[in-house]
Amino acid sequence: MQVPLSWLKEFVEIDQPAEWVAERLTVAGLEVAHIRYVGVPQQTIEGIRQPKSHHLVWARDKILLGAIREVKPHPNADRLVLAMVDYGAGELEQCVTGAPNLRPYLGQGELDPPLWTAFALEGAVVYDGHSEERKLMTLKGKELRGIYNKSMVCSELELGISDEHEGVILMEERAGFVAGTPLQDVLGDVVFDIELTPNLGHCYSVLGVARELAALTNKPLRVQLDANVPVLQEGDSIFGQAKIEIRNPDLNPRFTAMLLKGTQVKPSPYWVQYRLKLSGQRPINNIVDVTNYVTFEMGQPLHAFDYDKLVQRAGGGVPTIITRTPEPGETLETLDGVKRVLGENQILVCDTAGVLSLGGIIGGAETEISETTTNVLLEAASWHFINIRKTCQAQKVFTEAATRFSRNIHPSRAIIGCRRGIELMRQWGGGMVAKDALDEYPKPPAPLCIDLPISEVKRLLGVELSVQNVAEMLTRLAFDVTLMGDTLRVGVPDYRTDMSEGVVGMADLVEEIARVMGYDNIPNTMLHDQTPPQRTNVRNEFEERVRDICVSLGLTENISYRMTAPELEAMLTPQGLPSSLPQARYVQLANPIASDKTVMRHTLLVSLLHNALLNARFTPRQQVFEVGHVYLLGEGQTLPDELLRLGVLMTGARSESAWMQQSSETVDFYDMKGVIEGVLRGLRLRDVRYTLGGHSSLHPARSATVHVGEQAVGAFGELHPLVASAFKLTGAPVLVAELDLEALLALAPKRHAVKPLPITPAVLEDIALVVDESLPAAQVETVIRKAGGALLRDVRLFDVYRGANLPPNSKSLAYALTYQTDEKTLTDKDVAKVRARIVQAAERELNAKLRS
Amino acid sequence: MSELKQVEREALDALQGVATAEALAAWKSKYLGSKGVVRDLLSKIASIPAEARKAYGQEVNALKDALTSAFDAREAQLAQAALQRDLEGGALDVTLDGRPRQSGRLHPSTQTLRQIMAIWADMGFQVYKSRDVELDDMNFTQLNFPPDHPARDMQDTFYTVDPSVILRTHTSPGQIRAMHELGENGTQPIRVVLPGMCYRFEQITTRSEVQFHQVEGLVVGRNVRMSDLKGTFTQFLKRLFGENTAVRFRASYFPFTEPSMEIDVECFLCGGAGCRVCKYTGWLEVAGSGMVHPNVLRNGGYDPSVWSGFAFGMGPERITMLKHDIQDIRYFWGNDLRFLGQF
Numbered sequence A: 001m002q003v004p005l006s007w008l009k010e011f012v013e014i015d016q017p018a019e020w021v022a023e024r025l026t027v028a029g030l031e032v033a034h035i036r037y038v039g040v041p042q043q044t045i046e047g048i049r050q051p052k053s054h055h056l057v058w059a060r061d062k063i064l065l066g067a068i069r070e071v072k073p074h075p076n077a078d079r080l081v082l083a084m085v086d087y088g089a090g091e092l093e094q095c096v097t098g099a100p101n102l103r104p105y106l107g108q109g110e111l112d113p114p115l116w117t118a119f120a121l122e123g124a125v126v127y128d129g130h131s132e133e134r135k136l137m138t139l140k141g142k143e144l145r146g147i148y149n150k151s152m153v154c155s156e157l158e159l160g161i162s163d164e165h166e167g168v169i170l171m172e173e174r175a176g177f178v179a180g181t182p183l184q185d186v187l188g189d190v191v192f193d194i195e196l197t198p199n200l201g202h203c204y205s206v207l208g209v210a211r212e213l214a215a216l217t218n219k220p221l222r223v224q225l226d227a228n229v230p231v232l233q234e235g236d237s238i239f240g241q242a243k244i245e246i247r248n249p250d251l252n253p254r255f256t257a258m259l260l261k262g263t264q265v266k267p268s269p270y271w272v273q274y275r276l277k278l279s280g281q282r283p284i285n286n287i288v289d290v291t292n293y294v295t296f297e298m299g300q301p302l303h304a305f306d307y308d309k310l311v312q313r314a315g316g317g318v319p320t321i322i323t324r325t326p327e328p329g330e331t332l333e334t335l336d337g338v339k340r341v342l343g344e345n346q347i348l349v350c351d352t353a354g355v356l357s358l359g360g361i362i363g364g365a366e367t368e369i370s371e372t373t374t375n376v377l378l379e380a381a382s383w384h385f386i387n388i389r390k391t392c393q394a395q396k397v398f399t400e401a402a403t404r405f406s407r408n409i410h411p412s413r414a415i416i417g418c419r420r421g422i423e424l425m426r427q428w429g430g431g432m433v434a435k436d437a438l439d440e441y442p443k444p445p446a447p448l449c450i451d452l453p454i455s456e457v458k459r460l461l462g463v464e465l466s467v468q469n470v471a472e473m474l475t476r477l478a479f480d481v482t483l484m485g486d487t488l489r490v491g492v493p494d495y496r497t498d499m500s501e502g503v504v505g506m507a508d509l510v511e512e513i514a515r516v517m518g519y520d521n522i523p524n525t526m527l528h529d530q531t532p533p534q535r536t537n538v539r540n541e542f543e544e545r546v547r548d549i550c551v552s553l554g555l556t557e558n559i560s561y562r563m564t565a566p567e568l569e570a571m572l573t574p575q576g577l578p579s580s581l582p583q584a585r586y587v588q589l590a591n592p593i594a595s596d597k598t599v600m601r602h603t604l605l606v607s608l609l610h611n612a613l614l615n616a617r618f619t620p621r622q623q624v625f626e627v628g629h630v631y632l633l634g635e636g637q638t639l640p641d642e643l644l645r646l647g648v649l650m651t652g653a654r655s656e657s658a659w660m661q662q663s664s665e666t667v668d669f670y671d672m673k674g675v676i677e678g679v680l681r682g683l684r685l686r687d688v689r690y691t692l693g694g695h696s697s698l699h700p701a702r703s704a705t706v707h708v709g710e711q712a713v714g715a716f717g718e719l720h721p722l723v724a725s726a727f728k729l730t731g732a733p734v735l736v737a738e739l740d741l742e743a744l745l746a747l748a749p750k751r752h753a754v755k756p757l758p759i760t761p762a763v764l765e766d767i768a769l770v771v772d773e774s775l776p777a778a779q780v781e782t783v784i785r786k787a788g789g790a791l792l793r794d795v796r797l798f799d800v801y802r803g804a805n806l807p808p809n810s811k812s813l814a815y816a817l818t819y820q821t822d823e824k825t826l827t828d829k830d831v832a833k834v835r836a837r838i839v840q841a842a843e844r845e846l847n848a849k850l851r852s
Numbered sequence B: 001m002s003e004l005k006q007v008e009r010e011a012l013d014a015l016q017g018v019a020t021a022e023a024l025a026a027w028k029s030k031y032l033g034s035k036g037v038v039r040d041l042l043s044k045i046a047s048i049p050a051e052a053r054k055a056y057g058q059e060v061n062a063l064k065d066a067l068t069s070a071f072d073a074r075e076a077q078l079a080q081a082a083l084q085r086d087l088e089g090g091a092l093d094v095t096l097d098g099r100p101r102q103s104g105r106l107h108p109s110t111q112t113l114r115q116i117m118a119i120w121a122d123m124g125f126q127v128y129k130s131r132d133v134e135l136d137d138m139n140f141t142q143l144n145f146p147p148d149h150p151a152r153d154m155q156d157t158f159y160t161v162d163p164s165v166i167l168r169t170h171t172s173p174g175q176i177r178a179m180h181e182l183g184e185n186g187t188q189p190i191r192v193v194l195p196g197m198c199y200r201f202e203q204i205t206t207r208s209e210v211q212f213h214q215v216e217g218l219v220v221g222r223n224v225r226m227s228d229l230k231g232t233f234t235q236f237l238k239r240l241f242g243e244n245t246a247v248r249f250r251a252s253y254f255p256f257t258e259p260s261m262e263i264d265v266e267c268f269l270c271g272g273a274g275c276r277v278c279k280y281t282g283w284l285e286v287a288g289s290g291m292v293h294p295n296v297l298r299n300g301g302y303d304p305s306v307w308s309g310f311a312f313g314m315g316p317e318r319i320t321m322l323k324h325d326i327q328d329i330r331y332f333w334g335n336d337l338r339f340l341g342q343f
């Protein structure tokens, strides 16, 4: 909302600079997002920070209020005229101009009253009206078709007011106009762009902001706009000339109307147009401008009908305005030229002949004000704010009126707006206002009263205030306060529709007190309430531990979009294979923002592969992980299970290349297995087994399923070649893993014991066994360990050999064995016995041969 | 005698020519070793006439001493020379890169989240997490957003095909869940932080994303006041942004708090003078907060005339962007390793 400071000053005395006002409003919750300066300089105020403004400041000695006393023809040019301008210097300045809006005054001789204008003298800096882009120029004297000229009557564009450059500024005479006054003092202004939160409907007007400012600065309001706002009513009573019928008082609690006859539709006075422009509204004509002016001024939107068209529609009889919900199939062509099909509960203003407008939102084309209108029926009504909002969203129409109505304007405002509007129409367009007003108000809401014990203020704010002090602050905000001992009985002004009753009302009042006293004046204290029971979040600690382990393994963390598309996840399964992905329903979005973000993911793999593809161009070597949720919607569930997963992706060179090492080997299955082992070891998991394959997205011969105890907890390995090509990852092999952290959390031991350091020397020995090619190494180790018994402390595979001097289809596995016991220092004899047992067991159970 | 002198001269001459550790060892073995020249000369003592034996013995011993000390000196000299050579020769090009180490990194959002949560943990706030896919009722109605109320326009929502289910637009529904889970029917105080991913239906641009983290804080107690909120949060900000950080509290509106406020800190990049990051205002908006609304307390099982509380919420991505002058929020979920590698 754009609010000119000059308009605010009509309602409240403001002696502080605009920057101070903006800061005070902002801190009180009316955020001034931007300050626009029109002609006046920005001021710097100690302690207040404002962005530097780069606007045109009108020189006080060179840009002045001028009075054009005569418009004369240019002797040498038909398209130019000579404006004879009085700028307070005694003699008139002859100013050459091409302004088309001065042409009508040619040959009228001396003008009385004069045409008031914005006048710039030689040396003044203004915007160049002839330039495409906005650039400044300094006014210099020069000959224009044989006549020397060193001044200018200015357009709004040249002064940086608007884009208007069709003509120069021409103002009607107003009280106090003196030629030669610096223009800053006439048209100079500051416009606040205020962003209002949804609770501040009552501030959605100049009056609303002024009320706040009056309370914050402890000044009275200069003008009260209430039900007694003056109207000169000299015409015949409106009774008998129009009727109102409200059929749904819940959606339309009040409807008022007044009638103006014999008025003239024409442009509004310049000052009105100027004010509307600064407020962001294009002027149209005096009647329509009034409806906008009152909307901005006091926040009550109005709607003007051409009364004669209503009479015509009533077949020459008395028009009846009916508000009602639509009949099935009813339509309306609105002022914006859109033909609308009307939905249920979209309340309408109608007459006996049909629909006139969409109530509180936008008017219909048929009865709008035209050039020829002379009689105006003015509507000021009240509408249910939530219904207005729903209708706006359904019809996709957002108007100044609807924006205000959707902030819950109290019905009390309607008659005030109606009186204010009809009087301004009379003043700006002439005519006679009919006596009386039509006012249907079936169900006035009850006034609100809140009892506030003073102890609540201390309890919620932590600051000690006296009842008198609080009463004074609330009174400044126009609350009606009665003291009853330590309790304040607070009558709420009707326009404060943001206030509630009871304990919520108390909190509402406490907020008002805090705003008026200023949040800065509430002390800073530390919590001294009882400390709650302390609880460990085991799940969260586990999740963070997994992240730390992954980082310690050299992986970089990814965080991806959790939305994906089923088609993308389907690409993880080669055609014809049964999918290994979870068999659950998706959480499906009703309003997805993109075709690749339609559901919540079932797996982390798509995210990781997508990231890998994006990175491939710049970073071929990638070693990343993600810890995050997947969302599985089971049968009969409303909300999905949100389950933690760990995803890992590695591709590219095993180690980074550098000048001393050229890395040519790319990561393979065993690199990923190292990571998986690192994670599981880090989580102290034991009894881990690996079995070949088992995941449809992975290469069946170069992948494994991980088991902890009896439970499968995930899979890892090389991406299936068909999946890799589906994801366009056709470069180096891509290794991925996905582990079920829910399972690992359940399986991870809560504590683990540390082994004491050995106190006897160890005996080390190597042994190489030749076994069948298909025998898994883990099985060999199991046999060795079992046969080795208590004395065999460690077994480590250090070589796998396949070669010419071995029998076909066999391999040699070489193990480093560590014998040790705390009981005693082992002798060669002790070791030889164990070794013999191991070799025997291997021969017997694995058909192995000792390799010499 | 001249024979010994000759041996001595010959040995010392040879020692002069020794330049390596190996040659030195060979020299020692040749002259002073167990089968060396000196030992050989000593063994000849039996063939020396008795009266000359003593003198001969003394002279051979003198020879041995002379050679030993010459050896020691030479050895020291060579060691010194070798040390000198080692110290002076073969200087490395220290400007060459070091051998790369494999190091992983946490995502910047995780780093900021941890930093935030660690500070709150010090003040007795524990982590409480709640779900991403939420009931509309929890996300809005329970938080005092009436159905179809204009306050809902403040948050563009992702709806699901089940009209009762949405993606949470803020972590605040966790407040209700925490009160139910930890409040024991409105009898226990609460002090938690709620980190989590939130979702808004917005076009993805340099300044807006469809998902973002939030950290919510919630305190409920019998004696919790707005002054506590101001004091506690100021302490938090001073730890996050520095001891001298100036803080501004502005009135604002959230349906689930009252009074509500926005919290700004003095721009730490320009010290409040105005710069691009703070849009020349000198202030950075970092959090929203307020006293828990009586209706929300009630919905959480507490009697609002006895219990009170405060809540706050902030965005770790926004804080990370401010701290590192990041201009494009899309970097966060883009996972470009050239970006992640900088943290």
Ligand SMILES: [Zn+2]
Pocket (backbone or CB within 6 Å): B267, B268, B269, B270, B271, B272, B273, B274, B275, B276, B277, B278, B279, B280, B282, B283
């Ligand atoms: Zn700054």
